[in-house]
Amino acid sequence: MQRLDMKQLLSQKLSPQQIQFIKLLQIPTAELEARIKEELEVNPALEEGDDADDDFEEQDRDEDDADDDFDDPDAEFDNDDNTLDEDFDRAEEQPELELPQIEESTAEKDTSDDVDLGDYLNDDEIAGYKMQGDGPGDADEDREMPLADNGASLVDSLLDQLGFVAVSDKQRIIGTQLIGSIDSDGYIRRDLSAIANDLAFSQNMEASTEEIETVLRLIQSFDPPGIGARDLQECLLLQLERRPADPDVENAERILAETYEEFTKKHYARIQQKLDLEDEEIRDAIALILKLNPKPGGSGPVGMGKVQYIIPDFILTNDNGQFHLSLNARNAPDLRVSPAYTEMFQAYDKASKKDKKMKEAVTFVKQKLDSAKWFIDAIRQRQQTLLRTMDAIVRYQQDFFAEGDEGRLRPMILKDIAQEIGMDISTVSRVVNSKAVQTEFGIYPLKYFFSEGIATDSGEDASSREVKHILKEIIDGESKGRPLSDDKLEKMLNARGYNIARRTVAKYREQLNIPVARLRKEL
Template sequence: MQRLDMKQLLQQKLSPQQIQFIKLLQIPTAELEARIKEELEVNPALEEGDDQDEEFEEQDRDDEDFDNDPDAEFDSDNSTLDEDFDEPRDEQPEVELPVAEVPEPEERQQDNDDLDLSDYLNDDEIAGYKMQGDGPGEDEDDREMPLADTSGSLIDSLLDQLGFASLDEKQEAIGRQLIGSIDGDGYIRRDLSAIANDLAFSQNLETSVPEIEAVLRVIQSFDPAGIGARDLQECLLLQLERRHQDDPDVEHAERIITDTFEEFTKKHYSRIQQRLDLEDDELKDAIALILKLNPKPGGTGPVGMGKVQYIIPDFILTNDNGQLNLTLNARNAPELRVSPAYTEMFQAYDKASKKDAKMKEAVTFVKQKLDSAKWFIDAIRQRQNTLLRTMDSIVRYQHDFFLEGDESKLRPMILKDIAQEIGMDISTVSRVANSKAVQTEFGIYPLKYFFSEGIATDSGEDASSREVKHILKEIIEGESKSRPLSDDKLEKMLNARGYNIARRTVAKYREQLNIPVARLRKEL
């Protein structure tokens, strides 16, 4: 038996302009430039420049029309002059932040037969960005912004070296397959039998594991040293093979990697010295040589796979005799405007006596582009306003740190503190903090660097976890490397300084600082 039930639900949905604002807010400055260029390409109604340029262009066009019409000044009925004085020219208003609220898309949807041109003839109101038809698709978040690569990749370099090797056609095919199997750090982690199966299925090339291993040895002789290794032990040995074999340190290092690699990874130096019968100086020199080798040959060098991304600060903070001045990076404040040509199209349509279907179709297209341009400009300005409000609040909260750059002056601060001060949601502050950076006189810092939890002290005040990490790092740097401090000892030392912290918290902070355990910090 079927039943009809009525339920009343309350749902909260983001409008298209809110979604667009969120996407623009979370991207860094470098990607913002690419996003603006993309929008300029797909929307002809959006142009670079400010509103003042448009005012000068309109004035020049009016002066030119007046000069080209010598009878206008002596018109018998003075209609031209009367219109000029009775109807002053509209001026482009200066848009102030924060921007006025944007009407919902449902309110702006109209039938083609009832187009209201007054919204477009009057530039007093700039709406938000409408994501209909001409904007990026839903898969925009899944796309990655391409990075410029001025140098050749590692794969290209290896293929070039393969071309100079004396290999036959079959061996070259095996070599290309092996090079294609190299990971980003320079290792081949696939089993050679699996590579043989790939050659059989994809290229119909029957081969054996010994044949593949012979070609692999050739590739392992290419630059950079250690490329094509199947594990760390082989990678280090490949690099030691290119050293002078007459050097005793190289000989001792090869013995350590070959015979006592497990002890070496665990830094059991006493066992290594006992098994290989090495003197203290010999062991120390050999270990120093091994530590200079590159464990990831594919991720460094001019032909490495790793791409370097330079941090472009979103904010610039200067100290003028104790007065902190915060400015937004000029790249975050592009000069954009709506094309005046598209506004003139609407003026021409409004004055046209005959409005056929083609004209209505054309004006609908222009309407869509104008909506997109105005809403994009509004989203950019809202982004600027949100960035400045958030960073200004952070500067006030961490004022002492920005004056001196001393990490011990950092106050405990969480996202909720800033969100409550600026009257925004925590998710908005999180989007700003996770992808933005500020340039100070002490260096460039990501905004998330200034957010930290509080640790109770003996004085009853809260200390920033960043401050505790800074002190923990100083203690570890000053420890005896022959007898490094355990987490228990570090806990007692921090407690003696007045920080009420547990051992597991010490271990967590040590891991966040990328500091290994005491056993792995031991040195000869």
């Protein structure tokens, strides 16, 4: 038997405009430029220009003067002030994003003096506005935003080199398969028998491991040196084969070929005894090996590891103790609603005859105008949120920005900044993600300024970055013939007043990419 039940549920839903603001907030400057170009292409009612306030905006809603004042992206403010601009204060008091009220239509009308937004808007989606990938999702919120790179890849370069070599059709197919099996570091880590099986299934070709080995040796002669190696030992030996013959190269080849295990463990005394080398000979040979590239796939202009340039989102200057913070001009583009589309909408109001086709046309125009306004509002609110967050970071880490000394960094977590600016931690996280600031001491990612606190003997908390900085100084000053163990490092840090355990020392050392004491040993 069917039953009818009435339930009262409380749920939270983000409006499309809020979703757009969240998406724009977390992307870096380079990504923002691409997003703005995309919006300009799909929305003809949005134009580049400095006159963002037109007649349509005045008719549709009453905007606060703070939006007009914020059009200048280079507006500066002093860090010593305890309050933000009045624009920020007013923006905080107002709701972050507010959609126009939607009135429901109870009857269909052929002609109407007003265009009801309910005719073309619904609660779930705004046609023509909804951006690709909209919707709440945690999968990509914390991911780093890579920069686009149109350079040639390592695979393309190797295939080009294969094309200049006179080989048979079978060898060319084998070579293509081998090149496709090279990983990002430049190694082939699959067994040749497995590659033979791949050729049998994908190319319907039978090839012996000897034939594949012959083609592999050919690929290993390509640039960059060391490409196509099956392990680190072979990679280093391949690079030594390209060097002119001399005693240092011969000794280096002997070390790698005959005493590779001892070399990886830095047992130099055993190597010297086994190969009967003088102190100077083994020192020069080891120095030559250390200059070789262990990851040939990420080297050179055709490597898989691409150079990506950091575009700072903020610019911070220090004028005799007065900090001035401004946004990168690319974060504050000049956008406006198209006057032509505004005139089209006004012409509809003045038209004496309004049929169904005209109503459909003006509905489309109104939709594009609203979409353009919402996008401009989202850009402006992005600017405000970025500046508020960065200003709080500057005030919190004022000692560091004054001197650039890593040891002056204070312990700071996302919650501290969120409480400072009165926003949610997730909002601060989106601001910090993939953003950077240009200072007098270099360009720093915003994540650099966030660290946990370590208890000290004085009762105060020290930044984990400060502890890492001191740990690195101690290791840099150690005797390379007898490097310090983690236990000794722990005792030295404790003697300086930092209450830190040995396992924490090991964790910080690994985060600094510093090997254990045995591997830091030098001749």
